[in-house]
Amino acid sequence: MISAIITIFAPIFGGFVYGIERxxxxxxxxxxxxxxxxxxxxxxxxxxxxxxxxxxxxxLMGIMYFIAEWFxxxxxxxxxxxxxxxFFHVIAVLALVIGASSVRSSYxxxxxxxxxxxxxxxxxxxxxxxxxxxxxxxSFDIKDVLHYSGYPIxxxxxxxxxxxxxxxxxxxxxxxxxxxxxxxxxxxxxxxYSGPFYEALYTGKWIEYIYVFTFVFLFxxxxxxxxxxxxxxxxxxxxxxxxxxxxxxxRRMVKFAWAVLIPLAALxxxxxxxx
Amino acid sequence: MGFFSKFxxxxxxxxxxxxxxCNGCDIEILATLAPKYDIERFGALNRGNPKQADILLVTxxxxxxxxxxxxxxxLEMPEPKVVVAMGACGHGGGVFRHLxxxxxxxxxIIPVDVxxxxxxxxxxxxxDGIVEAINIWEKKSKDKEYMKNHSKDMIKNLGVNDD
Numbered sequence: 001m002i003s004a005i006i007t008i009f010a011p012i013f014g015g016f017v018y019g020i021e022r023x024x025x026x027x028x029x030x031x032x033x034x035x036x037x038x039x040x041x042x043x044x045x046x047x048x049x050x051x052x053x054x055x056x057x058x059x060l061m062g063i064m065y066f067i068a069e070w071f072x073x074x075x076x077x078x079x080x081x082x083x084x085x086x087f088f089h090v091i092a093v094l095a096l097v098i099g100a101s102s103v104r105s106s107y108x109x110x111x112x113x114x115x116x117x118x119x120x121x122x123x124x125x126x127x128x129x130x131x132x133x134x135x136x137x138x139s140f141d142i143k144d145v146l147h148y149s150g151y152p153i154x155x156x157x158x159x160x161x162x163x164x165x166x167x168x169x170x171x172x173x174x175x176x177x178x179x180x181x182x183x184x185x186x187x188x189x190x191x192x193y194s195g196p197f198y199e200a201l202y203t204g205k206w207i208e209y210i211y212v213f214t215f216v217f218l219f220x221x222x223x224x225x226x227x228x229x230x231x232x233x234x235x236x237x238x239x240x241x242x243x244x245x246x247x248x249x250x251r252r253m254v255k256f257a258w259a260v261l262i263p264l265a266a267l268x269x270x271x272x273x274x275x
Numbered sequence: 276m277g278f279f280s281k282f283x284x285x286x287x288x289x290x291x292x293x294x295x296x297c298n299g300c301d302i303e304i305l306a307t308l309a310p311k312y313d314i315e316r317f318g319a320l321n322r323g324n325p326k327q328a329d330i331l332l333v334t335x336x337x338x339x340x341x342x343x344x345x346x347x348x349x350l351e352m353p354e355p356k357v358v359v360a361m362g363a364c365g366h367g368g369g370v371f372r373h374l375x376x377x378x379x380x381x382x383x384i385i386p387v388d389v390x391x392x393x394x395x396x397x398x399x400x401x402x403d404g405i406v407e408a409i410n411i412w413e414k415k416s417k418d419k420e421y422m423k424n425h426s427k428d429m430i431k432n433l434g435v436n437d438d
Contacts, residue, residue: 041285
C-alpha cells in the first residue's frame with residue numbers, strides 16, 4: 001500500500017527531496033537557501049515557457065526518460081525483481097543518451113558519451129549489489145528483502161560502502177558529476193531541452209532520487225528505523241561530498257569504479273558465498 | 276495570463292553574459308550569489324544555458340566579436356524573457372564609447388527592458404534591477420518577442436527579417 005502511494009506520487013516526493021537537498025546544500029555553504037517548494041515553483045514556471053524543440057525525436061526521448069525512470073521505480077517498489085528494476089533503469093538512461101546524441105550540439109553529444117561512461121561505472125556495481133542481496137536474503141524479490149529479519153547491512157558493509165560512493169555517479173553529484181558538468185559542458189545531455197521538455201528531465205531527476213534511496217533503504221531489511229537512518233546518513237554524506245570536492249576526469253571515475261568499488265563489492269560477495 | 280504565470284516571480288533563472296567589459300560587474304554578480312546577498316533564496320539561479328534561462332543579464336559594451344553571440348543568445352531564449360543591461364558600459368559604451376571595436380551599448384543590438392546604472396553596480400542595485408525585471412516579465416506573453424513593437428533598425432540588427 002505504502003509502496004503504491006510512493007510510486008504514484010513519486011514526482012511529488014522526489015520534488016520535496018530535491019527541495020530539502022537545495023536547502024541542505026545552501027546551509028552547508030552558510031547561505032539561506034531557497035524555500036522548500038522551490039522545485040515546484042520551477043516546475044510551474046517551466047510549464048509557462050514557449051515550447052521550442054530541436055526535432056520531435058529529441059523531445060520524445062526527453063519524455064521517454066521521464067516515463068522510463070518512473071516505470072523503473074514502479075518495477076522496483078511494486079514487489080518485483082530487483083534485477084529487472086536495475087535493467088529498466090538502463091532503458092531510462094539510454095533514452096537520455098539517444099536523445100542527447102541525436103542533436104548537432106557538440107556539448108550534448110559529449111554529455112551523451114560521458115553518460116555512457118557513468119553507466120559502465122555504476123551498472124556492474126548495481127548488479128553486484130542486487131546479487132549480494134540475493135545471497136543474504138535468498139530471493140530477488142523486494143518483499144522478501146523487506147521482510148528479512150536479520151540486518152543486511154551487517155552482512156554487506158563493503159557493498160554498502162561501495163554503493164555510498166556510487167550514489168554521486170547516479171545522481172550526478174561532485175566529484176562524479178561528469179556528464180552534467182555545469183561549468184564545463186553546461187548540463188551535457190540536457191543542454192538542448194527547453195521549457196516543458198526540460199521539465200521532463202528535471203522531474204525525471206527527482207524520481208531518480210527516490211529510486212536510489214530506495215536501494216539504500218533496503219540495507220535495513222525489516223528494521224525500517226535502520227533503513228531510515230541509513231537513508232538520512234547517505235543523503236547528508238552525499239551532499240557533504242558534493243560540496244567539498246571538485247570534479248574528476250571521466251577516466252579517473254571509471255578507474256575508481258573498476259579498481260576500487262567493484263573489487264570491494266566483489267570481495268564482500270565472495271566472502272559471503274564462502275562463509 | 277494563466278494559472279502558471281503566478282509562479283514566474285518565484286523562479287527567475289538568470290543567464291549572465293559578459294560582452295567585453297572589465298569584469299567588475301561580473302564580480303558583483305558573483306557577490307550576489309555568495310552567502311551575504313544569496314540571491315538563490317528568491318529562487319534565482321545562474322544557468323549557463325540560454326534555452327533554460329528567463330533573464331538575460333548583459334554586462335559590458337558590445338564588442339564587434341561579441342555581437343553575433345549576443346544576438347544568438349537572445350534569440351535562443353524561449354519567451355517570455357527579459358533583458359537586463361548592467362553597468363555603465365552597457366549604457367552606450369561607458370569608457371569604451373566610440374572605440375573602433377565597440378557597438379556602443381547593449382540596446383544597439385538587442386531590445387533592453389531594465390537598465391542597472393553604476394560602475395560597477397552594488398549587489399543591492401543588482402537585486403533591485405532583478406526585481407524590476409521580474410515585474411516586467413510577469414506582464415509578458417508567450418508570443419515571439421522580436422515580432423512586436425520594435426523599430427525596423429532593431430529587427431535588422433537582430434537579423435530576423437525573413438522569419
